[in-house]
Amino acid sequence: MRYFSFKNRIASAYILSTAILIGLIFGVLYLFVRVSVFSHLDEDLQLEVNRHSEALVVKDGVIALKNHEEWMEREHNTLGVDPVFVEFTNAQGEGIDKSPNLKTENLLLSDKHKDYEFYDSKLLNKRVRQVQLPIVDEANHLAGYLLVAVSLEGRMVVLDALSRIIWISYPLVLIALFFVARIIVGRSIRPINSIIETSNKITRDNLVSRIPLPENHDELFILSQTINDLLDRVEQVIEREKLFTSYASHEFRTPLAVLKGTLEVMIRKPRSDEEYRHKVNYCLREIDRLDLLIDQLLLLTRYESQKKTLTFKDFKLKEIVDISINRIRSEKQYSQIYTQNHIPESVTIYTDAYIFSTILDNILSNAFKYSKEEGKIDVSLKEYGDTLVLLVQDYGQGIAPQDLEHIFDDFYRANLAITSENKGFGLGLSIVKRLSLLLNIDVSIKSESQKGTIVSLTLHKSKS
Known part of the structure; x- marks a missing residue:
């Protein structure tokens, strides 16, 4: 069974259950036929008993036939198909008279079987079905016995033939079913x-x-x-x-190359503490940029898995915006930029706070990064029924028309961004776009060069 194929194992299991079922059917069929045959035989035997009982008479305790000659003519002289054998005995079992077809043979009175009981016996080495019943006189004293037997040979031939057919056909049917089952199972699997x-x-x-x-x-x-x-x-x-x-x-190549180049320059010759401090701080800033890059790359590459970990709750929109603004304004270079949050205190949204804050951080970070020194950023809200439109507007460098269609592409940086002093990776708006899809937020950008940019986020109000 170790190398028995899956198809053959299923077919074998099917055949095993089928074999048991077919075996039971064949067994029940054979028993039904046998019981039916013997039932009809016993009925015929009972008719013979009744017929011969009517032909008997008891005189002075002795059994005799009412019309012996007529009875003898009616009985068969030779063995025929399913012949009937009849014999009368006295109370001691000694024969008194018998049908001519018994010739020199006698039916045996059985002590093992009860009166009126049908049982199998043998006569001339042939199987017969026999019954014995007592014959009593008028005083109800036992006068003798009437023994009647019918040949079983014809019926047993039929039963034996049926048995052989069952035993031969049974394995053939199972073998045929096995191959049929293999074909069916093969198609099924x-x-x-x-x-x-x-x-x-x-x-x-x-x-x-x-x-x-x-x-x-x-x-x-x-x-x-x-x-x-x-x-x-x-x-x-x-x-x-x-x-x-x-x-x-x-x-990673560019930041690592910058770090390597800076460190190589540092070790070429002795320098002052101020120069070392300047170079080390520069390296630390590059390391911070690498750390930010890793965070952004992880967000970008794992955003699909975020779908399973989203936690939606009701949040105050103004509060989330204020937290993002304060987080970015804490950086020294942005401290002179003026911001206004015009969102009403009462407005709540149903969202995932972490993902939404990440979207806001990237949008506001760009607004701060590309605003003019001592510039201004406005955050406002428009309501259209259950729909909210959050607007983040800066008045900085803006984006050229030819760059707008690529602004959400990975690693894409507009020409103005490349030439500016602000270093970036071109991943911020790509992250915004992908994370907005997770929260079912529509994001769009309008911009003009040297006039500023407006980023629109279409949100849905809280359900409560």
Whole structure:
């Protein structure tokens, strides 16, 4: 059984259960036929007993036939098909008279069987069905016995033939059913073969193959669908890993090269404490940029998995905006930029606070970064029924029209951003776009060069 195929194991289990069922059916059929045959035989034997009992008379304690000659003519002289044998005995079992077809043989009076009981016996080495009944006189004294027997040979031939047919056909039927079951099971488990073939095709570089779904929506359909869903998740994980590797290899080179170059310059010759301090602080800022880059890359590559960890609650919109503004304004270079939050205190939104704060941080960070020195940022809100539109407006460098259509692309930086003193990676708005999709937020940008930018977030009010 160790190397027995799955198809053969199912077919064998099917055949085993079928064998038991067919065996029971054949057994019941044979017993039914046998009981029916013997039941009809006993009925015939009872008729013979009744008929011969009417032909008897008891005189002075002796059994005799009412019309001996007529009775003898009626009985058979030779053995025929299912012949009837009749014999009369006295109370001691000694023969008085018998049918001519018994010739020199006698029916035996049995002490093992009760009167009126039908039982099997033998006559001339042939099977017979026999019954014995007592004959009494007028005083109800036992005068003798009437023994009647009928040949079983014809009926037993039929029963034996039926038994042989059952024993021969039984294994043949099981063998035929086994091969039929293999064909049926083979078709039924065809999706399993598809699973095996598809699994053999799947590699790290080929994750697009999927298992064809069976037509019947049964357990194999559910299994195939579950495996396909698993493959989708595996593909997403590996794609995110490839994406992260691609992003990391693309973006880590520049900061690492700057750090390496700065450190090499530091060790070429002795320098003053002020120069060392300046270079170390520069390296620390680059390390902070690397740390920020890693955080942004992780957000970008894992945003799909965020769907399962979202926690929606009611939050005060003004409070979330204030927290983001204060967090960014804490940086020294942005302390001179003036901000106004015009959002009413009463407005609440139903969202995930962490994801929404991340979106706001990136939008406000860009607004601060590209605002003019001592510039201004306005945060306002418009209400349209259950819909809220959050507006973040700055009056800084703005974005050229040719750059607007690419502004949400990964690592894309507008020309003005590249030439400015502010260093970035081109990931902020890409993160905003992807995280906004998670929260079902529509984001749009309007901008003019040297006039400023307006970022619009379309939100939904709290349900409460």
